[in-house]
Amino acid sequence: MARAWIKPSADGPGHTCFWMDPDRRQRQKTFRRKVDAENFRTRKERELDTGTYLETERGAETVATLFERWATTRGLENSSVRQYRSMLNQAVRPYFKARTTGALKLADIQAWILWMRDTKKYQPQTIQTRFGYLSSALQWAVDNDELGRNPAKRAKLPGRRANVRRVVKEKIVVPTRVEIEALIAAFDPRYTAMAWLMAGCGLRVAEAMGLCRDQIDFRRGLLLVNRQITEDGESDSGKNAGLHLKMYTKHRDAESPGRAVPLPKIVAAVLRAHLKKFGAVAWQSSQGQVHLLFPNHSRTGLLYQYYFRNQIWQPALMESKVSFTKTHALRHFFASSMLGKGCRSPTSRSGWATAIPRSLTSTTATSCPKRPNAAEPPSTPQWPPPQTNKAAVQTDQPAAVTSMRDPQDHGGQPATATRTQQDLPIHKRGAGPPSDRSTR
CATH class of the missing domain: 1.10.150.130 (Tyrosine recombinase, N-terminal domain)
Structure with a gap:
């Protein structure tokens, strides 16, 4: 049986082309001239033979x-x-x-x-x-x-x-320690700790914005990164997405929501100082009440990324005059520091969760030189941490603050040296690591 054929029109002058579509339904179209009907039949047979047949109504879609x-x-x-x-x-x-x-x-x-x-x-x-x-x-x-x-x-x-x-x-830019210190010094005091988290723990900006008090374990020196702020929530107008505190991070899901990363002593000290000065704001999330470390400027809810970018990040860039423009550069500094301390390039299951391009690896030798006989870091931390002997647990007292010049204590190893207050960067707005203000 032919897949397409032509008959004289029964309703008047002209010719009608009939064909069977891939679903075995009969279709038809009438033409005034027979030659047009013949050309149409030839085209439909070719489409049916080559598998390129297209419904007329679908073909009219823009x-x-x-x-x-x-x-x-x-x-x-x-x-x-x-x-x-x-x-x-x-x-x-x-x-x-x-x-x-x-x-x-x-x-x-x-x-x-x-x-x-x-x-x-x-x-x-x-x-x-x-x-x-x-x-x-x-x-x-x-x-x-x-x-x-x-x-x-x-x-x-x-x-x-x-x-x-x-x-x-x-084109990846790895900030220097001097640039990181200058940027932190120029930050709004309410959000200075966010910069420390991105540069010292490798958090993405959305992960730092959504940090809550229950994610921090000062005693064991761990930080659970399992939340982030996204603009994919429902809004009243439906035109623009509303803010949403997602209970899992990028490339994760509800079954494996996040990762646990070591909390360096210097970052822990900054977080303690932040909590002491600004506290945390209670907020009702989809899974219960949480306490936000970095709420919006009115301290009534989640922080919008456009506000952080325009009112916090951009002014700090202009004042510090650093060579980079994106918040992700702080993660590059963190990754470079890890490599400089002897850590191997991470896998997708790594605790510090960042991809290491070859260009970033090649810059590590100059931006953060590898120390001699650097020990291999321990395996990825677990959350919740296993129970340990109380005598071996670190006390929940403010830790000695180290300088960004020794940027981290990753892997939970004791710091090789304790810095004095004179080693700290000078913060123009009075924010940053805890210190005796009278010494400034």
């Missing part, structure tokens, strides 16, 4: 509409949906406009890539990311039998993917 469906109907978190919608408004809708998926060709995708490069002035890695998202949306439609083929499959991107990522990684 590229922007398909991308929005892909971003909003797969059960993603609000933060991911907001990221995809931002790309939709900046890079997809302005170019494709009313272009339909049925009319989309490889040449259209190639022209879009050039438009991002020449008109939008995107960097190669940004172009690769934007292209990957659109290609995933088109492939999702193909997998759902909504499109017959993915026109982005054979598109060529500027530069090799490996080379682009290698260049990006080579």
Whole structure:
């Protein structure tokens, strides 16, 4: 039986093309001229034979509409949906406009890539990311039998993917100890301890923003990193996502919410001083009441990232005049310090949980030289910590403060030397490690 055939129209002049779709349902379309019906029949037979058949109503869907469906109907978190919608408004809708998926060709995708490069002035890695998202949306439609083929499959991107990522990684900046001290000195006193946590314990900015009192074990020198603030909660308007204290961290889930990291003595001293001066704010989370160390400026709830970035981070960068601009640079300093102390490059299950690019490893020798005969750190700490002999447990008294020049006591090992107050960086706003103010 033929898959497509033509008959004279029964309702008047013209010819009707009939065909059977992949679901064995009969379809039809009428043309005034027989030659148009013949051409349509030939095209439908070719689509059915090659597996590129596309329903007429699906082919009429715009590229922007398909991308929005892909971003909003797969059960993603609000933060991911907001990221995809931002790309939709900046890079997809302005170019494709009313272009339909049925009319989309490889040449259209190639022209879009050039438009991002020449008109939008995107960097190669940004172009690769934007292209990957659109290609995933088109492939999702193909997998759902909504499109017959993915026109982005054979598109060529500027530069090799490996080379682009290698260049990006080579741009990693590792702050010096002097820069870290200058940045901390310029920080708002209410949030100075956040900088110490990022540089001294390797916390991400969202993890430091969501730190609560019950995550800190001063006695055993451990910090449980199992929460972060995300902007993927529900809001009244539904347009912008609300703040949410997520009870697990990046690349984790509810079954394995986080990691336990050693708490250096200097960071522990800073946290004690912060709690003594500012206290903690009680806040009702999805799993009960918690006590936030870094609430918003009115001390009524969670801290927005845009407020921290615009009111805390940017002013500190301008005052300290450091060479970096992103908070993630503090994690690079932490990782470099760990490598300088003899720690091996971590795995995905590591307690300090950060990837070590080769460029970062190569800078370690200059930014934080490895000490002679550095001992290998112990295995990843466990939480809750095992019970130990009370006589061996460290007392919960303020610890001797060490300088950022000996940036950490990672691994729970005793500090090799105790610094005096004169060794500490001078804090312009009176925040930072606990000290006798009369000595300044």
